Amino acid sequence: MLVGRRGKMGGPFPCDTKPNPRAQFPTTKPDPTHSRLAVFAFARDPRTASNWALLCQILSIEDLVRSGNNPFWRQKEMEEIQSYSDNYRSSSSSASSPIGRPPAGAFFYLRKPGTLRQPISFEDSPDWDDTEIDAHLEEVGDSIHIATATASPSLSKINSGSLPSPSLPEASTSVTARKIAGASIVWKELTVTLNEKGKYSDKVVKSSNGYALPGTLTVIMGPARSGKSTLLRAIAGKLHDPARMYGEVFVNGVKACMPYGSYGYVDREDVLIESLTVREMLYYSALLQLPGFFFQKKSFVEDAISAMSLGDFADSLIGGHCYTKSLPSGERRRVSIARELVMRPHVLFIDEPLYHLDSVSALLLMVTLKKLASTGCTLIFTMYQSSTEVFGLFDRICLLSNGNTLFFGETLACLQHFSNAGFPCPIMQSPSDHFLRAINTDFDRIIAMCKNLQEDNSDLSSVNMDTAVAIRTLEATYKSSADSAAVESMIVKLIEKGGPYLKSKGKASGATRIAVLTWSGHSLLSVTVRVAAVFSFVSFILLLSVAGLPAHINEIKIFTHEESNEHSGPVVFLLGHLLSSIPFLFLVSIATTLIFYFLVGMRNEFSLLMYFILNVFMCLLANEAFMMVVALIWLETFKCILTLVFIHVMMMLVAGYLKIADALPGPVWKCPLSYVAFHTYAIEGLLENEYVGTSFAVGQVRAISGVQAVHASYHISPSRNAKWGNLLALFLMAVGYRVLLFVLLRFKVRKNIVNCNFCCLKMNTTKSR
Numbered sequence: 001m002l003v004g005r006r007g008k009m010g011g012p013f014p015c016d017t018k019p020n021p022r023a024q025f026p027t028t029k030p031d032p033t034h035s036r037l038a039v040f041a042f043a044r045d046p047r048t049a050s051n052w053a054l055l056c057q058i059l060s061i062e063d064l065v066r067s068g069n070n071p072f073w074r075q076k077e078m079e080e081i082q083s084y085s086d087n088y089r090s091s092s093s094s095a096s097s098p099i100g101r102p103p104a105g106a107f108f109y110l111r112k113p114g115t116l117r118q119p120i121s122f123e124d125s126p127d128w129d130d131t132e133i134d135a136h137l138e139e140v141g142d143s144i145h146i147a148t149a150t151a152s153p154s155l156s157k158i159n160s161g162s163l164p165s166p167s168l169p170e171a172s173t174s175v176t177a178r179k180i181a182g183a184s185i186v187w188k189e190l191t192v193t194l195n196e197k198g199k200y201s202d203k204v205v206k207s208s209n210g211y212a213l214p215g216t217l218t219v220i221m222g223p224a225r226s227g228k229s230t231l232l233r234a235i236a237g238k239l240h241d242p243a244r245m246y247g248e249v250f251v252n253g254v255k256a257c258m259p260y261g262s263y264g265y266v267d268r269e270d271v272l273i274e275s276l277t278v279r280e281m282l283y284y285s286a287l288l289q290l291p292g293f294f295f296q297k298k299s300f301v302e303d304a305i306s307a308m309s310l311g312d313f314a315d316s317l318i319g320g321h322c323y324t325k326s327l328p329s330g331e332r333r334r335v336s337i338a339r340e341l342v343m344r345p346h347v348l349f350i351d352e353p354l355y356h357l358d359s360v361s362a363l364l365l366m367v368t369l370k371k372l373a374s375t376g377c378t379l380i381f382t383m384y385q386s387s388t389e390v391f392g393l394f395d396r397i398c399l400l401s402n403g404n405t406l407f408f409g410e411t412l413a414c415l416q417h418f419s420n421a422g423f424p425c426p427i428m429q430s431p432s433d434h435f436l437r438a439i440n441t442d443f444d445r446i447i448a449m450c451k452n453l454q455e456d457n458s459d460l461s462s463v464n465m466d467t468a469v470a471i472r473t474l475e476a477t478y479k480s481s482a483d484s485a486a487v488e489s490m491i492v493k494l495i496e497k498g499g500p501y502l503k504s505k506g507k508a509s510g511a512t513r514i515a516v517l518t519w520s521g522h523s524l525l526s527v528t529v530r531v532a533a534v535f536s537f538v539s540f541i542l543l544l545s546v547a548g549l550p551a552h553i554n555e556i557k558i559f560t561h562e563e564s565n566e567h568s569g570p571v572v573f574l575l576g577h578l579l580s581s582i583p584f585l586f587l588v589s590i591a592t593t594l595i596f597y598f599l600v601g602m603r604n605e606f607s608l609l610m611y612f613i614l615n616v617f618m619c620l621l622a623n624e625a626f627m628m629v630v631a632l633i634w635l636e637t638f639k640c641i642l643t644l645v646f647i648h649v650m651m652m653l654v655a656g657y658l659k660i661a662d663a664l665p666g667p668v669w670k671c672p673l674s675y676v677a678f679h680t681y682a683i684e685g686l687l688e689n690e691y692v693g694t695s696f697a698v699g700q701v702r703a704i705s706g707v708q709a710v711h712a713s714y715h716i717s718p719s720r721n722a723k724w725g726n727l728l729a730l731f732l733m734a735v736g737y738r739v740l741l742f743v744l745l746r747f748k749v750r751k752n753i754v755n756c757n758f759c760c761l762k763m764n765t766t767k768s769r
Helices: 046-059 062-068 071-086 088-095 126-130 153-157 228-236 278-289 295-307 329-341 359-373 411-420 431-439 442-449 467-479 482-497 510-517 524-564 570-600 606-634 637-653 678-691 706-711 722-746 749-768
Strands: 002-005 107-109 135-140 143-148 185-196 199-212 217-221 243-251 263-266 347-350 378-383 396-401 404-410 695-698 702-705
Touching (some): 185 228, 199 243, 199 396, 217 359, 217 431, 228 347, 263 329, 359 378, 396 411, 404 411, 404 467, 404 482, 467 482, 524 606, 695 706
Parallel strands (some): 217 378
Antiparallel strands (some): 002 107, 396 404
């Protein structure tokens, strides 16, 4: 891996001031068992010593710390940095040209521990061709050993400048074996076409070859519309219907689709339930995915939280809706990944893991994924661009452009590949930036726009030729290189070796999924959501009952006709209408309550459920009587619906949810509108039924009552008998509106209204004559 560069450093640790030669690195010695990781762009500035110590602890790079503690090497490096800082501008401009060569020894690389321990320069040194590195596989049981040949003596000539090489321990001949906990993935001659006018002609991915090993990070990188996400979906077996795949995908040497539960796929966009906490969201996902009992799945959730370092946010609301505070983007991305980890997959596919993340969140997430890969999981993901530090965490890179594979192999070998093709990475430029500028055709337009500027446009791009020519050069160089042959050889060996067949871990039963979808937790964070749900339920069930208005109008017309022939009377009509409507209203109350009550997750007690049903029934009974009064007055469907909708909206406004009842203006709004609204008594009674007598834990030692929890959203009484007072108010309103209807029918108010309207019409007609 890349340790640093000689000369003035770029990246996140600039060396603009004169370094202190006396500054030394911390002597902390990390665990040597995790020394596979390394960091790009390490600066020799003493201001970065604390950052360097932190990264060493995170990534556990024993060899880098040991070399950094060499006082003689440290002093010489400081002198080199100071000397190169004066002539950087001239050297960097020449380095951007494919013909130009950066100063010898400007780069300084350190390979992974266990492989070559010689510092290797990635300059176009003539001695590079003398180097022979043979990587081969040794099969020992279920493990894979990667053996590496010792360095050729000619490598010592590469760093023969004034800067002495740091003292490094002798290289071992093999890397410690890693038990396969993941799965080896191989794709061979993979081509994806899209349907265009009935023909599959547009090739999005063209003959791609590659592999991913357990315990490694494999990134698919390229500019926009290069086929990254399509290739990822093709490998995972999740292509959309218009696409068709050709080629082969092997899982542990077997040509087969990965069974359910053996892999996880994380989409680019985070789709989360924003009213749940992180732990509730993961537990909800585990209940829908995993077979077995509920209590057995909690350990899987806690493991996923620990794997993604979400312990500090486990009880935080995901948020983001209704003006609630949302989790940071980095943590939301971690939750999306943790949701797939509850299945404990062998392979994890992630589409753009750093999407919409800042540099700090991106680095933290990638370090977490690197830690996850160290457990043995195989990680394959796409990425458009990365910082230098993030790039240093990758194990292998698949570089795409317009569907063509320009390179596949280790990240450091990709730098050498570009150098061999005539496009060396400039000193102060990130490798990923250099790759994308060389193969992204959008930069051609930028250079064309800036040709009229006085400054040389060589600073605008790392190549001085057409991007299409660069892409063809890189593709041809890769096909004829030893890297391409090594990939084909590795693919053959992985297919021949094979591995354990991945079996499905099973799915949750249909009954379990139905139970999960109709169940919701009862916590402090759910209070606001449930108050809103109760308000919406009461408001809409009353508003939708207006649909029965035409039937009421027809019944009143029939009664008027029968009354004129003395076949019926107001008392008979009202009693018959009441007794016939009670069973239907009660059935409607039971059906709607059973759906809403358990779906929202109200308290699972029979007495509370029965009160909920009675409250809804009384509310519908009062609303029906009110509808009959309005129908008797107008006897026209349009006028009645318009009147009822207007009155119901006014009742919703003064019900105490959109604005707390105590905060309503005294005249008109609070009295009388708030006191005659069905919604006020129905909602208050339902919330008192749910939260009076309950308590919610706040932290470890403190608890608050349910009344206090609801107080911010709705004002309810702390008395246990207050809910019966609200139920009585609804009953009295149902009786009162029917008494009013009886009075209107008894004194033939409708007939008097008709006669009055007729007289007014006749008077107007006479005046007009």
